[in-house]
Amino acid sequence: MEPITSSVQSCRPRRVLVSLDTSPASENALAYACKFLLPDMCVRLISVVEDPVVPLPLPERIPRSLRSVRLDLARSARDTLEHAQMVLAAAGHRADTELLQLSKQGGNVVHAIAEAAVSWRADLLIIGAHQYHGFLRWIEGSVAEPLVSNINRPLLIAPESFDATLANGLRRILFAVDGSTEVLPALRVGAAFATSETHSRAIYVIDKASRFDNPLPFALLDRTLMEEGKSAIAMARRVLDDVPGTKTTEIVSATQCGDDIAHMIVREANAWRADLVVMGTHGRRGAARWILGSVARRVARIACTPLLLVNSALR
Structure with a gap:
C-alpha cells in the first residue's frame, strides 16, 4: 500500500x-x-x-x-x-x-x-x-x-x-464521505490543499430516509448505518492524520426522516462556515451507500460554499 x-x-x-x-x-x-x-x-x-x-x-x-x-x-x-x-x-x-x-x-x-x-x-x-x-x-x-x-x-x-473577497484561504475544508473506497481520490485531492492553518473535517451523514425503502428492520438498519459510518470515518482519518493542520471527524444524523443527505451536507457546511466542501462524484448505494453522483449534483444546486468534485476514476 x-x-x-x-x-x-x-x-x-x-x-x-x-x-x-x-x-x-x-x-x-x-x-x-x-x-x-x-x-x-x-x-x-x-x-x-x-x-x-x-x-x-x-x-x-x-x-x-x-x-x-x-x-x-x-x-x-x-x-x-x-x-x-x-x-x-x-x-x-x-x-x-x-x-x-x-x-x-x-x-x-x-x-x-x-x-x-x-x-x-x-x-x-x-x-x-x-x-x-x-x-x-x-x-x-x-x-x-x-x-x-x-x-x-x-x-x-x-x-x-459565496463572498470570495472575505475568504482567507482554505481555513476550513469539509469532506463528505460515504462507506466506499471510491471517495479516496476526493479525500486525497482535497487534503492536498491543507496547510498548517487549515481545519480539515470529515463527516459521514446517516441517511434516515433510507429506512423507508429498505427491507431491513429499523434497528438493524441503524446499526448497519452506524457501522458503515465508523468505517468511513476511519478511512478518512487514515488520509487526514498525516496532513497539516487540525483534523476532526464526525458522524452526523438527520434530525428528521425527511432530510436528505445533500441538505444535511449543505447545512453542516453553512453552520461550520466551511471555505470548501469536497465530495466524490461516483459511488454505489447498497443498504447505506450514497449514489454520490446524484448527491453531489444536489449539493451543487443548493450550496452556498465552493464545492470540489473529484471523479472516483481518478487514482
Missing part, C-alpha cells in the same frame, strides 16, 4: 484551468481561486465564444450581422481574459490565456472546455455558478452537469453567493 502522505502530496494540482465568462459568477470564481493558488502552480484562463444561433434560411444581411456579433463576443471575451490576468498578477500569480471560438472549432461549450482541459493536461478545472430563485445554476445551464459526469478532472464550482 502506498504511503498516505506521499499520495496526498502527489494529488496537489499543479496545472489549474479557470473557465471564465463575463458574469459576476466568473469574477467571484476568479477571486476565490486567488485565495489558494500557490506560486508553483501553472494557471491558464480560458473563455469560450459561442456561435450565435439564427434561423435558416439566412436573409442576405444576416451573415454581415453575424460577423459583427462574433467580433463583439470575441472582443468581450478577450477583455475578460485580460482583466483576469491583471487580477491574478495583483495577487502574485502569473497566467496565460486561451480564447476558444466555437464558430471556428465547432462543437459546444461543454466539449470546448473538456477538450481544453485534456489537451492542456489540467489537474483542476474551476468554474463559477449562478444563483436563481434559491438554486445554484452553473455558468452555462448545459455545461457543468455534463462536465461533472464526464470530465476526468477535479472540478471546483464556486457559487456566486
Whole structure:
C-alpha cells in the first residue's frame, strides 16, 4: 500500500484551468481561486465564444450581422481574459490565456472546455455558478452537469453567493464521505490543499430516509448505518492524520426522516462556515451507500460554499 502522505502530496494540482465568462459568477470564481493558488502552480484562463444561433434560411444581411456579433463576443471575451490576468498578477500569480471560438472549432461549450482541459493536461478545472430563485445554476445551464459526469478532472464550482473577497484561504475544508473506497481520490485531492492553518473535517451523514425503502428492520438498519459510518470515518482519518493542520471527524444524523443527505451536507457546511466542501462524484448505494453522483449534483444546486468534485476514476 502506498504511503498516505506521499499520495496526498502527489494529488496537489499543479496545472489549474479557470473557465471564465463575463458574469459576476466568473469574477467571484476568479477571486476565490486567488485565495489558494500557490506560486508553483501553472494557471491558464480560458473563455469560450459561442456561435450565435439564427434561423435558416439566412436573409442576405444576416451573415454581415453575424460577423459583427462574433467580433463583439470575441472582443468581450478577450477583455475578460485580460482583466483576469491583471487580477491574478495583483495577487502574485502569473497566467496565460486561451480564447476558444466555437464558430471556428465547432462543437459546444461543454466539449470546448473538456477538450481544453485534456489537451492542456489540467489537474483542476474551476468554474463559477449562478444563483436563481434559491438554486445554484452553473455558468452555462448545459455545461457543468455534463462536465461533472464526464470530465476526468477535479472540478471546483464556486457559487456566486459565496463572498470570495472575505475568504482567507482554505481555513476550513469539509469532506463528505460515504462507506466506499471510491471517495479516496476526493479525500486525497482535497487534503492536498491543507496547510498548517487549515481545519480539515470529515463527516459521514446517516441517511434516515433510507429506512423507508429498505427491507431491513429499523434497528438493524441503524446499526448497519452506524457501522458503515465508523468505517468511513476511519478511512478518512487514515488520509487526514498525516496532513497539516487540525483534523476532526464526525458522524452526523438527520434530525428528521425527511432530510436528505445533500441538505444535511449543505447545512453542516453553512453552520461550520466551511471555505470548501469536497465530495466524490461516483459511488454505489447498497443498504447505506450514497449514489454520490446524484448527491453531489444536489449539493451543487443548493450550496452556498465552493464545492470540489473529484471523479472516483481518478487514482
